[in-house]
Amino acid sequence: MVTHTPKLLIDNQIIEFVECNLKSRGNNTAAQLTFTVTQPQLSYRKYWNKDVLLFFDVSDATPIFRGKVVNTDIVDNIGLRFTAVDNFGFLTGHDKAKVMLTDESNVDGLSGGSAIKKLIQLANLTDVVGTDYIGDTSPIINPVKIRGDVIVLDAIKDILKQVVSYNTTVTRENYVRRFDDGSKVQLRLDLVADLDNATPVKVYSYDNIIAFKVNNRKIPTIINVKGKKHLGTFKNDSYISAYGANPLSVDNKHLKSKAECVEFGAKIFEANKKNQYEYTFQTADGVYLTEGDVVEIISDDVDVSGNFRIIGKSLSLGSNDYKLQLTINKQPPILSQFLLWFLRHTINTVFSTIICICDSSTPTNRALYKSQGNPCPVLRGL
DSSP states (O other): OOOOOOOETTTTEOOEEEEEEEESSSSTTEEEEEEEEEOTTTHHHHHHTTEEEESSSTTTTOOOOEEEEEEEETTTEEEEEEEEETTHHHHSSSSSSSSEEESSEEEEEEHHHHHHHHHHHHTTTTTTEEETHHHSSSSSOOOOOOOOOEEEEHHHHHHHHHHHHHHHTSSSSSEEEEOOOOSSSEEEEEEEOOOOOOSEEEOTTTTSEEEEEEEEEOSSSEEEEOOOSSEEEEEEEHHHHHHHHHHHEEOTTOSHHHHHHHHHHHHHHHHHHHEEEEEEESSSSSSTOOOEEEEEEEEEEEOOOEEEEEEEEEEEESSSSSEEEEEEEEEOOSSSSHHHHHTTOOOOOEEEEEEEOOTTSSSOOOOOEEEEOOOHHHHHHO
């Protein structure tokens, strides 16, 4: 385990805490930090909406969390428990940022990346969410006109979705990735990594994994697609026989023929088939990793080997110890974030979970458990 001395600041004041938990899940979800303090002088009224910085070690120049206090609770016989969300929450939180786009104030004629930058600027968020690193989409597009009282994050999603909808040759999706440059939370447009060819930033094996869990979800096997004027259905008979008839209905007004609708359904099936499993494990190595990073798993099990993408992270900090949990999957390089965003609004399926717990000290000692009632972790996190 890495030796460290964490540092927590509220409004630039160092705060002593007794426990601290940082969780993040998915590119379109704000990270959340909870921490408990015992100083009686701390109060909700005094520190509400104040800046919060968490450094994994006092020597670090860049925090692992930057956000604002949004809530506090009294913990009996302990003190106060604070909740903070990172500054990306200005786009993703309950009070999602909005802009009014009119004929006089809009993003008409701008490329996708420039439109995203201007949307954030029009929402007056550049002080907390930086746009310095936002480049352009690949390939570059000119989004359709947007008007009305618009939720900024929804407009950004729609722009990136158009890159796929209008370009049949796109092989890797664009997505918004956030990072801290030492002064603020910054956004940039990245291409979803091609897992087959990506260089992992970290390699894990039984030597540096404490526990390993495999989560399984049901996938749609019959996909009905409604295009601009046509309907098309894709189904996979072998998966229907194995997993049952799980229907899904999707609309995409950019599809102009029955064949395109069927092809679109096939891509959705492939995207979900590759996302049938996700994996969660504990490790002492990887505190500074973030969602979108590619890691490699070395295992005797071929299904749990190779490159994976981090889609979630949980870090529990004490005064001198910590516990890190990462969630990974093999999201395909195409149709990952925003086709699944389609599904999030149209699918209502009961999911099951198969959990495989592997103790790294005895890798041959494995047990399988079943639980049910969990919503799809992939769809939940996007």
